[in-house]
Amino acid sequence: MVFLFLRVTLERIMGPGNHSSVTEFILAGLTEQPQLQLPLFLLFLGIYVVTVVGNLGMITLIGLSSHLHTPMYYFLINLSFIDLCHSTVITPKMLMNFVTEKNIISYPECVTQLYFFLIFAIAECHMLAVMAYDRYVAICNPLLYNITMSYHICFFLTMGVYILGIIGSTVHTGFLLRLLFCKNKVVNHYFCDLFPLLELSCSSIYVNELLVIVLSAFNILTPALAILASYIFIISSIxxxxSTEGRTKAFSTCSSHISAVAIFYGSATFMYLQPSSVSSMDQGKVSSVFYTIVVPMLNPLIYIMSYQSFDSLRYIMY
Known part of the structure; x- marks a missing residue:
């Protein structure tokens, strides 16, 4: 149902495209070694449980605690929601593939997975930038914080994050639906991602690859530069x-947050900002594990600890 609505909507916007003769794909998965299937299943099941519990716990805690109803935690609750959805789009299907002999995914399911994966991946890139800007205002302009980060501004920033995710995903998926797939059905990945799918197309993918480079530069490099600029000003203020103790605590807090951001952006950049002819899909699968599975698990712990430190740091800066 979701796929039919998506396809009809995109074809109305872009016009009718090619109709692929492929009705299903086979996901290659992380490894073809049978002895590793069960250990990997247990590992990623544990990671997914921690991710769900951590992010749902974060959302519940912030929602029930009135003293946490501030802009910083408002953005954090949205990041937890994005992380939860991001991981849920990928991990359950991957876990199912570990215990099945043939990892088959239908064409509609594959396109739907790609569409929602891109929404939440793009949204997370921009949400991290918004959160860095919020930190910049909190530390560098604490007296104007309540005015600069008013309820309406926070709401519009959040809506902008989701809108950018939907627009970017719709463009990528729309151009993918116009391609003809008639070659090998094996997707060299553990989920339906752009580059592995483009490798299977019989049609020209020049426009698709150009869109990946252009939109990835906008959705990855632009937020990354915004985060970098925010932290330059934050560190300058620190x-x-x-107090030597205050500076040490501040740098420790910044380093934990920057480490999480670097893992996410670094792995995403490795996957999407290289030409497909140069990028190795096997290496890409490893880097994808970080931004699709590991980072959503780590974010609740890293951010709640760093935000507690930043709350105390704001009082030092007054």
Whole structure:
């Protein structure tokens, strides 16, 4: 149902495309070694359980605690929602593939998975940038924080994040639906991602690859540069703290957050900002594990700890 609505909508926008003769794909998965299937299943099942419990716990805790109803935690609750959805789009199907002999996914399911994966992946890139801007205002302009980060501004920033995710995903998926698939059905990945699917197309993928480079540069490099600029100003403000203990605590807090951001952007950049002819899909699968599975698990712990430190740091900066 979701796929039919998606396809009809995209074809109305872009016009009718090619109709692929392929009705299903086979996901290659992370490994073809049978002895590793069960250990990997247990590992990623554990990671997924921690991800769900951590992010749902974060959403519940912030929602029930009135003293946490601030812009910083408002963005954090949205990040937890994005992480939860991001992981849920990928992990359950991957876990199912570990215990089945043939990892088959239908064409509609594959396109639907790609569509929602891209929405939440793009949204997370921009949400991290919004959160970095929020930190910049909180630390560098604390007296104007309540005015600069008012309820309406926070709401519009959040809506902008989701809108950018939907637009980027719709463009990528729409151009993918116009391709003809008639070659090998084996997708060299553990989920339906752009580059592995483009490798199977019989049609020209020049426009698709160009869109991947252009939109990935916008959705990855632009937020990354915004985060970098925010932290340059934050660190500059921290250097003015007279207390050595305060500076040490501040740098420790920044480093934990920057490490999480670097893992996410670094792995995403490795996958999407290289030409497909150069990028190795086997290496790409490994890097994808970080931004699709590992980062959503780590984010609740990293952000709640760093936000508690930043709350105390704001008082030092006043």
């Amino acid at each position: 250097l003015h703290i007279r």
